[in-house]
Amino acid sequence: MTKTRTPWSFHALTPARWDDVVRLFGPRGACAGCWCMFPRNTSSEGSTSGEPNRRAFRKLVKQGPPPGMLAYEGDVPVGWVAIAPRAEYRRFERSRVLAPVDDREVWSVPCFFVARSHRGRGLTVALLRAACAWARDRGARLVEGYPVDTRGQVYAATFAFHGLPSVFAAAGFREVLRRSDRRPIMRRALRPAATRPGQRRG
16 A cells, blocks of 8 residues: 555555455446546447447456556545556557657556546646555656646546546656647656665565
């Protein structure tokens, strides 16, 4: 568990927490039926939502490592952030806009989902900070995000699943490249986690 000074706690999505992510997303999935497989699948692999992707996501969770983190308020799951090494998100490799910035190894944060009851309370920023801390403990040194720059346009919170630039900036990210007016690439460098003598990271 990653501890922060918030009303929430944050846990990696392990097989034991599968029922919690289903409770958060709903039986048909999150936004537009999504099961967080969109960035992992290429456009030639068909649907990015629905039951096939629910099964694929469950298999991913069972096999590990965890594909992201859940936020809880007490025992209730209230938020989700996906985070993994960029190489696991194959769709990005074929994207002109989100193509690699350079040859450095990075982790990526492609999406978020926050329960309607908890939107507008700073949970997305807290999730992002917790995800960075979790990735750092697993050896990550750079984390990237690909928010949508709404430029003042009205944008339904349900569909802001990539995050907003202000969220990433609040979590310590800075813009490093922009190939599209609406899709900046933002990065945060992570310092190695401190360890005590004889302590191993797990």
